[in-house]
Amino acid sequence: MRGADITQHELFSYRTLEDRIPQDHPLRNLRAVVDILLKTMDGELAALYAKTGRVSIPPERLLRASLIQVLFSIRSERQLVQQIDYNLLYRWFVGLTLDGEVWDHSTFSANRERLLNERITRSFFERVLALAEWQQLLSDEHFSVDGTLIEARASMKRFEKKDGTSPPPTDGGRNPSVDFKGETRGNDTHASTTDPDARLYKKSAGDKSRLCYLGHALMENRHGLVVDAEATVASGTAEREAAKRMIARTVSKSGATVGADKGYDVAEFVAALRLQGVTPHVAQKAKGSAIDGRTTGHPGYRTSLKIRKRVEEVFGWSKTVGGLRKTRFRGLPKVKAQTIFTFAAYKLTRMGSLFGWRWSTA
Template identity: 25%
Template sequence: MSRRRIGQEALILTPDQRGRRSSLNDLAGLIDWAPVESRLEGIHAAARGEPAWPPLALFKAMLIAVWYDLSDVKLAEALDDRASFRRFCGFSAQEPTPERTAFVRLRRELVRQGLDQVLFAAVTAQLRAKAVSVKTGTLIDATIIASASHADGEAAWAGHQRRKAIHGFKAHVSADAETALVEALAVTPGNVHDGRAGGAALPENPGEVYADSAYRGEVFGAALRARGGTPRIVATGMWGRPGDDTLRKLRRWNYAIQRVRCRIEKIFGTWKRSYGLRRMRWRGLAKACLQVHLTAIAYNLKRTANILGRAAA
């Protein structure tokens, strides 16, 4: 299996470009990419007979597509044009860059080999070691993401009593309560109940788990106990005698949980507002999982860079 060699020429920068530092420079040096590259070693993302593009360069380009909300066509154009994108992916100034079909083939291989979860774990393990010192707790929630098409048979309608029903998938996400780094996730059709799928999105040793009332069921409770977690779940009612201060106790309990749990909503807001996750780009559950995992990797990289930047200031 032949592969192209990239980055052999020096990247030529103008005086103006030398004085400008891109945020991608910091992200490129944030982790050791060698473990990620080793997990991509079995991928040959090339048309038959062509030398393959290095899969790590393509994977980095797909992270750029998430950060800048680019389609495959726009990504190929931007990679050919922007020096900061070339540096991040490892391309030199004068050599050619991949066409959009290379990204299509890479996605197909990532899905076929089930590497989205593997890559997420490889990147997140390094980031957690840099940003998380003491585990204080876990946030967990789910968000609906509209399908690429109503013809997608693996998506499902998700109803809501106060909002219009959405045809799509549901991302079940857990994040560290202190740093808001995503630690684990699962993707299901949109009609799967949060509490039934939430156990698959729990990290090991979650500590105190902050969640809304959808997670009060026994299925999630059993999964939480199996990992040694402590539930901090919004209550819908509380026993008390007439004249007791029961309602005040209920409000106090829920307020203490909600003020922590609400941090996960900022993650979903960033994904949908800035990273293009308002709608799935591709059909099928496997590709939906890939898109959510890529978004989580891109988010964790940026989030860690921000945390370390504030610590160094």
């Protein structure tokens, strides 16, 4: 007998939100891990808020919501709030009840300077790193470093002369036409009026120039986990400078190796690493290489060059899933926070694969 397509709205629900989430869902394990990490940040989060006044939205919920945005490729905070409202899985992960009211999307902007900044995101990043170290997942001997382009949220039409002599748009409207054909444009003479921190840059000779930032990751070679991260303005030396900073504060064992591509094969960079007691396993340039037979003759050198390519998996996930291909924000401080938090999310998913709870067993 065919059933009738009649929808009868029930007044009460007899299933809790907890009952609706499958027991073997991978987010259950992730939620448990994230709750522990946020609990260790309790004192640091409490220091951000006054002792009196109106009660705020719990910062733990904002951070969990930001994690959902990265993990499920939600493109904007406005859309994130909408999905938390009707998606029971997201609502449960964030910590809301079935009838709990979702905050306005502007709450993220209001908390950007206080909560969703580089200091707090790096603190969360370091908590995830400490968990990986506690589980003995990290190598303290072998590392890889690399950088990647992060496209800025800025238009080339607003890349204008610093002296203010750029010609006006040829027509009006919301998206006016700008004729810069034949004009030589560079960072020395031009700047973006949309995002002053963005720089015109290209990764390789055959690539096109674009307004962007650079993201940097230092990866340990045992399981491919990011142990340090940076974001900088784009320049020809930014990758090497960021690598030296990350290695100095993260790699402490004398004789440790760091693999890198040919862009790091510069005498000054190689000498700086050796001065820190680190062996540079850098891919050799065809001419004028700073790497000699003392390094290339070692069997570990070839292994480092092979494993260093895993760092591209970090960048690939961060751009395709984590939304880091084009930053959601303007200004280097906000881009730094987004980059570090995205790499922390990648570490959690990578650890989920290693622990076996990333995918459902049902």
